Amino acid sequence: MTSISMYRKWRPQSFEEISGQDHISSTLKQAILQQRISHSYLFCGPRGTGKTTTARVLSKAINCLAIEEGNPCNNCIMCTSSNEGKFLDTIELDAASNRGIDEIRSIKEKINFLPTEGSKKVYIIDEAHMLTDQASNAFLKTLEEPPSHVTFILCTTEPQKILPTILSRCQRYDFRKITHPIVVQRLQSIIESEGIVAENSSLEVIAQSCDGSLRDAETILEQMIVSTNGNLTRADVESFIGISNPSQWVELVKLILNHDTAGSIRLVNKSLSLGIESSSVHKNVMNLLRSVMLYQLDPSLLQTSIYNLESDIKPLANKANNSQIIQYLSLWNEVSFKNTESGILLLELLIVKLTTTNSPGVVHHNQTPEASPVPKNVTATSTKEISKETRASQETKPNVTKEYISQNQPNTNEGSEANHTIPKLTDVNSDSELLSTWNDIIRSLGRQKGEKFNLGALLRDCDKTSLEIVDGKMTLYFKNRANFERMEEEMSSPISYNKVSDTFKKHLNQDVEINLDIINNNGTQKTSSNALQNSPLVRVAMGMGAHVVQEKSDE
Template sequence: MTSEVYARKWRPSVFADLVGQEHITSVLQNALTTNRLGHAYIFCGPRGTGKTTTARILAKAANCLALSDGDPCNSCTICISANSNTLLDIIELDAASNRGIDEIREIRDKVNFAAIEGKYKIYIIDEAHMLTDQASNAFLKTLEEPPPHVIFILCTTEAHRILPTILSRCQRHDFRRLQNQDMINQLASIASKENFSIDSEALKTISRQSFGSLRDAENLLEQIVISYGNDITNDHVTDMLGLITTETPLNILSALLAKQTTQCLSLINEASWEGFEPKRIHKATLDLLRAAMLIEWGVVGNLDLPETTINQITASINKIPSHNIGQTLKIWSNIVISSDSASTLA
């Protein structure tokens, strides 16, 4: 029997456990407590930010028999069935594989039937942007005037691909990429529950490399634990991801700002020989150049970098004219690495 992956095992079951989307959960909880639920919602945003999870919690809460402050109780028969994915009144469709007009016609034919166990029959349509134009048009009338016992929740990462006429019929909620600190806290909580240790720098690296997607961060964390055991360090994370160490891009940065072309090329070539992908070398250096610009402007508070790295960048920029940073950043930003398998310089 396979074990349950972290992203599913530790998926939130109440609004209070959702991370980084308080601007949405507070609205939904208020709608539930005041009995003012909409007939159609659309949840938009990047992957791994909680759209489908929020849809499931909303569907469960709408039918919960003992709602508490807008959160489902997770102990009534409705919640227990919903948590085990056996509640007949919550219907999930993946529009990526059920995208045609026939599937929408089937929904249209069934919406008039009353809910079986709960108060509402709720349709969650994931990847809603994958619906065909014909299916979307067939969906319009039902979406505009559904029966009072039906709620539609559409989830999408690409809202611009959905018909404006569908968007106008839904209450729209835009999910944000998670802040690094929110992801760090969540990953640390998982580590505690799963009884393994992980150092703070490793958590920071995982969160930075997940680019605001908690699901990606959780999957990466699990992959690292499987590979390296129950005592995780930042070296394990950088090794797993093939990340270039901070020292190399810092040296490249210093050479770039000082206009030491030969030294810069030598450092890049050396990193390539060590097996680091050219795109990773370029991006790591670009990130430090942007940090250097912010440090030059005195905007240090929002930098997600160790203090030692900030001090090293500061030492580098103090040696050169300030206009060098802007010029170098502009040139470096315009460089396009066409292939990860590019050869070394010699």
């Protein structure tokens, strides 16, 4: 046994029943009453806002035999035939599958025939932006001067893709996203007619998640009715949509505002272990931060929210000022989860960045404004951001151009315990052994490509005579600025940074902090070498994996 989808079953049959588009319905009703029907209309707007429905109602009203205040009567033979989908003079075309010039030629051949039943033929062309340029150009003359018994209605979600020459030939009506209260009202009307029991808060959650699309809301409602056997609760809807318990997002934002990095990551991992998608976690936190921002600006801006203003939003709004919330929201919104398989890593990097980056007027836990310790195992990207913000208040080493491990860590005495937690090099005891190990590292990284360049090829430019490991730190001095800048770019990528770090750890049998510098800044001048390597041709060759074996003068 088959059933009709709820959004089709409850599709409006008159202008009065169309929700949230009163500015369009009233205009079209007046056009019907005054018998001023245009030869072409363009209905554009977001999905699920009533474009095709309005086109069908307009088509029915044009041919209705007993108009009632601009609305079709739904009782005459024309309206009855239209409601049953049997009316021959309403022709619907899907431009997504009938987008070529042959389909437009077919329309041009058929429009000259008079209507079969009604007074006018109405062509409804859905997804009109999918027409090819050739089809659109062939359609121009027909659209501009069709026969008097023909009306075209074009529907689209992307009017910017339609040729301007077509736009100028149509009366354009822009459909708006349906507001939250209207969606809730429509869902309430449906469940009352269907005899369904539902908590009002469950309908609020559905309306909140549909993003102004009534069709999406009706689809979710239908799925929930089937899933819960006609007894909807808020918890069921939240679980189905992926919102889960909103209190966990409140707790997560609270941990972020308290700069609790470990606690925030633990809560995120717990949510992901429950089957919630990383993109859903990102979306829910972003919506909550937005709600906090709006509440701080003016509580009246939050007329609709799945969170309690007093118990959820207000305590968060008191933890940080508006400029800080805006900064957090901007950072959180920078990341896109489309076409990525590293959602967990992106979330963790975001949390580390938010909880370790100093905001204006914010002092981290267990920190003073003068010193900002860097969490262990922080990726190169996030550490780089920390270094930028604290560099102004700290003195940098005069001989180092760029370092990827922040220099703003608290100083420790030579006799402190911290100096003994990072052992000196044990397995590589002499310069010859270190040089041999370095060659192994180069060969290993020579088989690995970073974001743009071969990592081993870049490291071949390092000065082997200056290799040393001091207190678990190793500075790599580059002879050529171009290779230095390329390696600098690679190390800013977490993927490349991890490849280099893991390879060094594997061959040196210990964790090593890797810093980058240029040999000239170390006091050694090699002008003849750098003069050649600064040549654009040589730089391109070295970027492709080549290295200088021997230099010869032109003499």
